[in-house]
Amino acid sequence: MFRKEKKDFKNLEAKIAQIKDRKEKAEKLIELGKFYFLNEKYNEAIGKFKEAIKIDENNAEIYYNLGVVYESKNLPDEASQLYTKALELNPGHQLASKHLEKIVGK
Amino acid sequence: MKQCVVLGLGIFGASVAKALVEKGCEVLAIDEDEEKVKEISDVVTQAVQADATEEKALRALGVDKMDIAIVSTGEDMEASILITLLMKELGIKTIVAKAVSPSHGTVLRKVGATRVVFPERDTGVRVAKSLATPDILEHIVLSPEYSILEVHAPKSFIGRTLGEIDVRAKHGVNIIAIKRKLPYLTDTGESDFKEELLITPGAEEEVADSDILVVLGTNKKIDKLRKL
Numbered sequence: 001m002f003r004k005e006k007k008d009f010k011n012l013e014a015k016i017a018q019i020k021d022r023k024e025k026a027e028k029l030i031e032l033g034k035f036y037f038l039n040e041k042y043n044e045a046i047g048k049f050k051e052a053i054k055i056d057e058n059n060a061e062i063y064y065n066l067g068v069v070y071e072s073k074n075l076p077d078e079a080s081q082l083y084t085k086a087l088e089l090n091p092g093h094q095l096a097s098k099h100l101e102k103i104v105g106k
Numbered sequence: 107m108k109q110c111v112v113l114g115l116g117i118f119g120a121s122v123a124k125a126l127v128e129k130g131c132e133v134l135a136i137d138e139d140e141e142k143v144k145e146i147s148d149v150v151t152q153a154v155q156a157d158a159t160e161e162k163a164l165r166a167l168g169v170d171k172m173d174i175a176i177v178s179t180g181e182d183m184e185a186s187i188l189i190t191l192l193m194k195e196l197g198i199k200t201i202v203a204k205a206v207s208p209s210h211g212t213v214l215r216k217v218g219a220t221r222v223v224f225p226e227r228d229t230g231v232r233v234a235k236s237l238a239t240p241d242i243l244e245h246i247v248l249s250p251e252y253s254i255l256e257v258h259a260p261k262s263f264i265g266r267t268l269g270e271i272d273v274r275a276k277h278g279v280n281i282i283a284i285k286r287k288l289p290y291l292t293d294t295g296e297s298d299f300k301e302e303l304l305i306t307p308g309a310e311e312e313v314a315d316s317d318i319l320v321v322l323g324t325n326k327k328i329d330k331l332r333k334l
Contacts, residue, residue, distance in 0.1 A: 037297050038289050042315055061296075068297040072287045072316045074258050095296055 009035070009044075026056035030065065037069055045069045060090035067099060076103045107132055110174040111198075112150075113158040113189050115142040118204055118225055119178030123150050131174075134167065159188045161195070170196040177219070180204035187213055194218025241332060243318060251324050254282070259317040260334040269309030277331050279323030282306060287316040 019025040033048035049066040067082035083100040108131045112123040115137040123135045133150040140155050147153040156163045175193040179186045193201045203219035205211035211222040244256040284307050287299040
């Protein structure tokens with residue numbers, strides 16, 4: 001079982017704000033989004049993943065992660081759109097197709 | 107172990123056959139189409155290509171010894187009526203037949219179906235309900251007055267314990283279970299979640315954003331709760 005990480009989110013946010021490199025910044029935002037998700041702070045996680053998409057809009061990973069958060073919030077329509085987008089960018093994304101099949105059906 | 111025969115392996119018949127196997131039944135699957143028989147042969151106990159309107163062929167397969175028959179050749183009305191009649195003559199006690207229209211259903215009942223199902227009509231009703239009331243995920247009618255409903259946790263409940271919310275006293279309904287999503291990271295570091303079912307949750311349980319509540323109560327009271 002995964003043990004919930006106890007991180008100082010504010011500290012991390014401040015650090016990310018200083019990062020100049022776009023790729024690195026997007027990666028850190030994804031990481032922070034995942035931490036928020038793990039701590040069931042879904043709205044904060046959505047915020048971070050959306051910020052990451054603005055920087056790295058063709059990254060299937062971010063759309064998938066955002067989809068999982070929406071699905072956790074019981075918003076399947078939004079989730080399925082995001083999984084579809086993730087699969088457009090990376091047709092081999094197995095988790096995205098697994099989740100999409102669960103919502104839309106085979 | 108119950109022995110079942112499924113006659114007609116379209117999408118409906120094949121799904122019924124697979125689900126019966128999962129429930130531990132022995133399933134004999136019959137269709138005229140060789141392809142369809144091949145497709146299901148790995149899943150069911152026995153899959154045979156045969157004409158289901160031929161009494162001799164069915165007897166040779168031991169269909170007369172089955173407990174349940176599912177007649178799923180709905181689109182071909184004539185065949186479905188003939189097969190249902192044949193199942194009755196073979197002495198099968200439970201005969202479930204798929205109908206495509208109300209009059210088809212009436213005929214099926216008359217020739218011996220013990221239960222008639224209308225998958226298209228029923229799915230239509232379900233789809234309409236889910237579009238009209240998207241917050242209701244499942245609705246089990248216990249009586250004209252009482253229901254069990256699966257609903258998203260109302261916003262005003264989130265972050266509070268069941269004890270604080272006190273739905274039984276304040277809203278006159280019981281939360282009999284909570285379906286909860288537990289976020290985790292996969293081995294490759296991807297977000298994912300597991301689903302957990304908390305049966306008869308205690309008063310200390312805090313309602314989360316992602317929770318689905320399974321509530322039992324009168325339709326009126328549940329309706330009020332949904333509007334919170």
